[in-house]
Amino acid sequence: MNSIYRDGRDDQPKAEIPAILLKPETACKSLSMSRSTLEKNLFPNGLRIPYFRNGSRLFFDVASLQEWARRQIAKQQEGAA
Numbered sequence: 001m002n003s004i005y006r007d008g009r010d011d012q013p014k015a016e017i018p019a020i021l022l023k024p025e026t027a028c029k030s031l032s033m034s035r036s037t038l039e040k041n042l043f044p045n046g047l048r049i050p051y052f053r054n055g056s057r058l059f060f061d062v063a064s065l066q067e068w069a070r071r072q073i074a075k076q077q078e079g080a081a
Contacts, residue, residue, distance in 0.1 A: 020062050027060040031069065047072065 022030065028038050031049075041047040042058075050064040 018062075022060040022062060022065070024058050024060070027065060030062075030065060 019026070024035060024038060027049075028035050031038065038049065041049045042051055048068075049060070050068055051058050051060050053059075
């Protein structure tokens with residue numbers, strides 16, 4: 001059996017662990033918005049998309065983004081009614 005690893009290990013690849021934190025690029029894809037729209041809506045005068053910083057890097061919690069998206073949809077539905 002040929003190893004799929006460069007170092008010759010023969011163990012099977014592990015199941016993919018679902019991400020709980022997203023980088024900005026992945027958050028943009030998840031929310032179907034551009035990077036500039038995402039960044040514009042991080043600040044208090046925007047839509048206040050939840051995020052946190054680790055040094056200079058931004059991260060987005062998947063559960064928080066999902067809840068934020070649900071609230072945005074509910075607001076739009078209330079406004080349309």
